Amino acid sequence: MQLYDLTIHELTALIKERKVSAHELTRAYLQRIDEVEEQVGAFITRTDELALQQAGDFDNNPVDKPLAGIPYGLKDNICTSGIRTTGASKMLEDFVPVYNARVAACLEDQQGILLGKLNLDEFGMGCSTETSAFQTTSNPWDLQRVAGGSSGGSAAAVAAGEVAYSLGTDTGGSIRQPAAYCGLVGLKPTYGLVSRFGAIANSSSLDQVGVITRDVKDCALVLSAIAGYDSQDGTSAKINIPDYFADLSGDIKGLKIAYPREYFRNSTDTAVARQVKRALHAYEQMGAIVEEVSLPHSEYALPAYYIISRAEASTNMARFDGVQFGLRDVKADNIVDLYANSRAAGFGAEVKLRILLGSYVLSSDCYETYYLKAMKVRRLIHDDFTRIFENYDIIVTPTTPTTAFCRDEYRGNLLSLYRNDILTVPVNMAGLPGISVPCGFIDGLPAGMQLIGKPFQEKMLLNAALAFEQAHDYYKARPALGGDK
Amino acid sequence: MALTSKEVEHLAILSRLALTDEEKALFAGQMNDILEFADKFNQLDTDNVEPMVYVLPANNVFREDEVIPGPTRDELLTNASAVEEGYFKVPKIL
Amino acid sequence: MNREYETVVGLEVHVELKTKTKIFCSCSTEFGAEPNTQVCPGCAGFPGTLPVLNRKAVEYAIKTGLALNCEIAEVSKFDRKNYFYPDLPKAYQISQYYMPICKNGHLDIEVEETKKRIGITRAHLEEDAGKLVHQGTITSTEYSLVDLNRGGMALLEIVSEPDMRSAQEARAYLENLRAILLFAGVSDCKMQEGSLRCDANVSVRPRGQTELGTRVEIKNLNSFRALEKSIEYEVRRQINAIEDGEELIQETRTWDEEKQVTRAMRTKEDAQDYRYFPDPDLAPVYISQEWIAQVSESMTELPNQARQRLVNDCGLPEYDASILTLTPATLKFFDEAITKYNQPKIVSNWIMGELNRLLNVNNMEIEDSRLVAGDLVELLKLIDAGTISGKIAKTVFEEMFSTGKKPEEIIKEKGLLQISDEDTLKGMIDEIVAANPKVVEDYKNGKEKAFGFFVGQLMKATRGQANPAIVNKLLQERLSRE
Structure with missing residues (x-):
């Protein structure tokens, strides 16, 4: 076992016992990045110098905080004061925020060690990091395959041992899908649990910042550090935040689990479905009550999601006009050309497509047929979940229809690519918490199981995830990379 | 009713995106595919369904009327490509 | 004015609320600061920033609504109005399109002793735009400069019904509205500083016709006088056009203060599709009866x-x-x-x-x-x-x-003390009477003016300080003895 294979809670113990210093730990990670980054391509920006300085500061003046001294990475759509934040877009290639995202400030406050900013699909719009303006991140389990997306860099970096954990954002599955593809734990919290301040908006009513870790306990530790009300985010919830790590028992006797039949057929690979069914069986053996249910509007979630997310994205992208920040066509001699040329040069094809589609569905002729209709469908999807949660504690589904796909596999076939989100999107539409945990391997590739909880019941979700994790050792597997054999 | 390149051009003007003819045709095709897929939800009767704008049941999230100074002007302007005497600079408007 | 036509006017008034901070961020709203010194990443539209509503702005809106006899909406929401312009850094303005905070109010005016009730359609909260500085005019300048100090200040847009029938009524409406806003203490209403801005929708129609004529919106009215004059001008222009058989187009015009004319800005054909939709960043505002009562009690x-x-x-x-x-x-x-x-x-x-x-x-x-x-x-x-x-x-x-x-x-x-001392005044009267025997004759012959002459002379001699009542009395006594 190498240092970079350990979990946060294992590392924290070593640091507390002074068996390893933050400096040594950081050095070990930096060395690991040097070894494997060329293959993985997880980072957009490395912050080696800052990391060593933060490690030195911590070693000189150690504090007792759960994430102190632990190296981590941030998805590069999370703003960091004084550190370039690109959103994986040419538009922001040189953008250096003067403010920290709330979550970035939380981890800084924990005295964590920031190793850098991680790759994503441009502004989070994609599910493979193939729309990144800079690079496509490889899946550490099979370098020919994608790490998923949009938080592909965040997942690959954890899987490859380049960081101990990372933060991502999730609009329609962008944390859970790459976590599933990379054999990791990925949590999208309830909408409103974690502040969105400073996370570059993709679709404001769907976006949520979340966590990617090696195991469930780590997930609970990081969630505790970033959850909570933020006065700078008008959609952040004013609720009491429990210590998600404390009293995690893994005891789920009597837990009522529902599995929606719609999530196990049609587009879902039989191998993936089989793996999750096995997990359900395991739950039953642990004393949970497992029953099949129906979420009848599931098939409409994806169509409605296309409309709502594109509508919101189109106006969120409008501020990138070359005036206050971002790429600018300096040759334009009038404002209209300045806007049109800067945006044409700064945005990639997928972002442009979403802007156009979003503008279309919001235009006065289409507002009712598309946008308003989608908002109504959203209500139906939400109500489906509410009905199930009247009788059940959690819902279990596969996270993705398949395991990680190959680069360029969906070139020219947009709708098929988009279908990757089909099992995760409904959770964002309903604003619920969802976690993906590794549930086995199919042909050497990790598969993920999604657990969906009631609003703000992350603790129950984590406990159920932990129960499964403790009964299996999928989470202990590490991909062979670089010098690993 | 399929979107044409012409309509895409109008949307591009509205969204301030300079597009080539190839892009217009490509995007028109892709948009049609997606819209056709989305049309599926018209099978649903939603006449009596209240649109869901906010998933969070929160309301009345307020800030108190107290001044908090922002960054300095230099910091504010540091990411702009063109500035003059403390202003952001833009080319001719009309 | 042509008697065969009726003027129809509705006003859209933008009022800058006098909150200490902007509507969605904590930047100061103080007037007259150096450019871009009251700006934060939020009101400059930087990526990842989010709006959080200023409670005071809502309170001022409720206050205004009550003062204007409006219904205060139990639930109101904010929408995004999407358009690109350099004074709008997010390229959308947060406003209330679908569910405004106040609706269906009215305000009473009086013109030439006739009282009239003007309907108020709605009043909604929104954020102000920044300011553009041009070298020369907007059309001749090579480039423009953007100051975002004003961007994001809290505005209330108050929209009237098309109930006014003359420029005078429009002026009276705006004067009364301003008085109400000042008394309610929600705005400074300084037209010159731009904290009260007015656009007028003006149309004419043949008297007796019920449907409205083609409407023209006049912008850039920054005084009561400009409002009145521009409507008068526009009414003349429209009537002349109709009489000449020209077809009027629905358009936006601007008031040229120097030339005292309105000029075309843009026609409805180039009108934007603003793609309004509810802003997901801002939770709805619920206003309870208790809150309304509280605000109501605080009103003077x-x-x-x-x-x-x-x-x-x-x-x-x-x-x-x-x-x-x-x-x-x-x-x-x-x-x-x-x-x-x-x-x-x-x-x-x-x-x-x-x-x-x-x-x-x-x-x-x-x-x-x-x-x-x-x-x-x-x-x-x-x-x-x-x-x-x-x-x-x-x-x-x-x-x-x-x-x-x-x-x-x-x-x-x-040294302006009034001279009321009778002896002093008597002496002066004697001198004046003695020096003007001819006027004394006139007086005796019944010439009223002669008396006034003596008063005038005395006032002149005392630089206006003589007590007029005493002067009258003494002069009467003195002249009766002649």
């Missing part, structure tokens, strides 16, 4: 209540009452004065006469002047005591207005 007297009081309790004519209630500062001045000097009509005359004249000449508001109500009272008491004449009092008042000095001080400094 409104102009119409004050007007009633001045008429009923102070016995003032309606006209005086309407002038004294145009701004709260005027009313406060009046109220302070009459608590120490209970002669409302005299106080009113001074305020409406001398004080308003001086304010107009100096283009000032009463609160900017150095004059205090107590000093006017002192002056009035000096007149009553015969210390100075009414005429001299006007000179003293002007000096009080410009220097802020006490009346006694001015009288002393300038």
